[in-house]
Amino acid sequence: MQIIYILWLRQLKRYLRSRSRLIGSLAQPLFFLVALGFGFGPVFSKAGEGNYIQFLVPGIMSMTIIFTSIFSGMEIIWDRQFGFLKETLVAPVPRLNIMVGRTLGGATIATMQGTLVLLLSLIAGFRPVSWGLVPIVILVMFLSSLLFTALGTAIASKLDDMQGFQMIMNFLVMPLFFLSGAIFPLDRTSVLGTIASFDPLSYTVDALRHILTNIHFFTLAWDISILVILMALFLAIGSYFFSKVQI
Amino acid sequence: MSIIEVKNLTKKFGDFIAVKDVSFSVEKGQIFAFLGPNGAGKSTTIKMLTTLLTPTSGELSIDDHDVMKEARDVRHSFGIVFQDPSLDDELTAYENMEIHAVLYGVKKEVRRERIQQLLEFVELWDRKKSLVKEFSGGMKRRLEIARGLLHHPKVLFLDEPTLGLDPQTRNHMWEYLRKLNESEGITVFFTTHYMEEAERIADKIAVIDHGSIVASGGLEDLKKATSTSSLEEAFLKLTGRNIRDEDVSKTDAMRMRHQAWTKK
Numbered sequence: 303m304q305i306i307y308i309l310w311l312r313q314l315k316r317y318l319r320s321r322s323r324l325i326g327s328l329a330q331p332l333f334f335l336v337a338l339g340f341g342f343g344p345v346f347s348k349a350g351e352g353n354y355i356q357f358l359v360p361g362i363m364s365m366t367i368i369f370t371s372i373f374s375g376m377e378i379i380w381d382r383q384f385g386f387l388k389e390t391l392v393a394p395v396p397r398l399n400i401m402v403g404r405t406l407g408g409a410t411i412a413t414m415q416g417t418l419v420l421l422l423s424l425i426a427g428f429r430p431v432s433w434g435l436v437p438i439v440i441l442v443m444f445l446s447s448l449l450f451t452a453l454g455t456a457i458a459s460k461l462d463d464m465q466g467f468q469m470i471m472n473f474l475v476m477p478l479f480f481l482s483g484a485i486f487p488l489d490r491t492s493v494l495g496t497i498a499s500f501d502p503l504s505y506t507v508d509a510l511r512h513i514l515t516n517i518h519f520f521t522l523a524w525d526i527s528i529l530v531i532l533m534a535l536f537l538a539i540g541s542y543f544f545s546k547v548q549i
Numbered sequence: 550m551s552i553i554e555v556k557n558l559t560k561k562f563g564d565f566i567a568v569k570d571v572s573f574s575v576e577k578g579q580i581f582a583f584l585g586p587n588g589a590g591k592s593t594t595i596k597m598l599t600t601l602l603t604p605t606s607g608e609l610s611i612d613d614h615d616v617m618k619e620a621r622d623v624r625h626s627f628g629i630v631f632q633d634p635s636l637d638d639e640l641t642a643y644e645n646m647e648i649h650a651v652l653y654g655v656k657k658e659v660r661r662e663r664i665q666q667l668l669e670f671v672e673l674w675d676r677k678k679s680l681v682k683e684f685s686g687g688m689k690r691r692l693e694i695a696r697g698l699l700h701h702p703k704v705l706f707l708d709e710p711t712l713g714l715d716p717q718t719r720n721h722m723w724e725y726l727r728k729l730n731e732s733e734g735i736t737v738f739f740t741t742h743y744m745e746e747a748e749r750i751a752d753k754i755a756v757i758d759h760g761s762i763v764a765s766g767g768l769e770d771l772k773k774a775t776s777t778s779s780l781e782e783a784f785l786k787l788t789g790r791n792i793r794d795e796d797v798s799k800t801d802a803m804r805m806r807h808q809a810w811t812k813k
Binding site: 304305308309312315316319320384385386387388389390391392393394395548549 | 596599600601602603620621622624625629631633634635636637638639640644647648649651652653654680696
């Protein structure tokens with residue numbers, strides 16, 4: 303327990319101390335929110351879909367979560383490069399504890415980021431349908447954060463250098479984001495709608511949008527079930543790959 | 550009584566044999582120098598001894614624990630200072646020590662006291678709250694040594710601990726280590742490229758080349774066996790000056806390729 307706690311704390315300390323990372327990771331979602339939100343807003347409402355900012359904010363929160371989580375998970379590559387990974391790997395503790403501590407740390411950071419984006423979006427005019435449901439929003443964010451941090455850990459355990467990182471960002475994270483219905487409404491009859499149902503992030507987007515704005519594509523129970531199953535699966539895969547890491 | 554026991558150790562990376570049928574032992578309380586040219590198999594051997602790499606075949610034990618089967622016990626019994634830094638730069642010196650203490654199950658009551666003691670020992674106590682990224686190379690090394698000793702290991706592994714350090718720091722470091730060896734009876738296992746260091750401090754020396762041990766014994770034994778007057782000469786005689794070239798470029802290339810895929 304202590305081991306998990308100290309590694310969780312380490313992730314948090316690193317995050318809170320790196321001011322550039324903090325600002326950088328908030329700037330991107332805000333750009334998206336402002337550019338897309340105000341840019342496409344008029345078109346969106348002309349098409350009869352309602353207020354685009356209301357629609358977009360859960361998507362941007364999901365974007366923050368997936369980017370921050372996968373990045374946190376992939377920090378293993380940095381630790382490998384700068385050597386700290388070896389220190390944890392020769393320690394007389396089960397690798398599972400190391401992996402769990404790191405993953406919880408990464409997920410906590412991502413959830414904090416998601417919450418910050420939610421708060422900032424209030425300035426842009428976003429209004430959730432009910433404040434009472436915010437704890438559930440945080441729960442969904444944490445669940446998704448765990449899922450994607452574990453995914454990042456799994457991938458990073460298999461990668462050896464930083465070059466791989468860019469590739470993952472471009473060929474995995476970007477498509478997951480763009481195909482998830484985060485920035486446009488899904489349509490059951492279109493190909494995109496079918497593809498989106500295979501994208502884990504779609505369920506994060508849908509759950510958050512459902513709770514915050516009452517707009518949804520799947521049902522909330524379905525969203526959360528899928529997220530829980532995938533989280534368990536990715537945690538298992540991530541721990542397995544991490545247990546096989548050799549220096 | 551031997552504390553490190555290595556029998557017929559072999560490690561292959563694909564077709565490339567990095568360590569070939571190596572056997573040696575280190576006595577309790579000894580200072581053991583493990584020498585060899587670049588790419589001879591030193592680091593690979595250390596990685597296997599410290600549970601970071603799984604051997605292809607052979608037997609390894611530290612403090613009567615089988616390295617493969619009882620990894621947890623083995624990890625408790627050694628401390629290591631790696632060839633390249635393994636500190637968390639974004640944390641302070643104290644925090645790095647604290648994480649290590651928790652990872653090794655050092656009791657909360659003694660943690661603070663022991664950290665203070667060791668940081669004072671390496672003269673870093675007044676910098677305990679500084680981030681490690683502000684430290685010089687020598688300070689980082691000292692911190693790593695302090696950290697490696699935090700859980701009172703029986704064996705301390707040092708993989709080229711003095712690489713890139715100035716003579717002052719180097720001297721200081723060996724002084725620390727000798728003091729420790731004398732007062733605590735810690736077995737020290739180290740690699741280095743500076744022959745005069747090994748000559749001055751080691752009780753026993755083994756020379757590895759192309760993955761095999763080519764000589765081992767006390768300093769005098771090595772000098773006698775090669776009929777030379779210094780370790781440097783003995784080393785060059787054992788590992789060769791001229792014939793190595795062609796051979797090495799081939800294995801080196803392979804090693805480089807391998808490292809490009811695995812290391813870091």
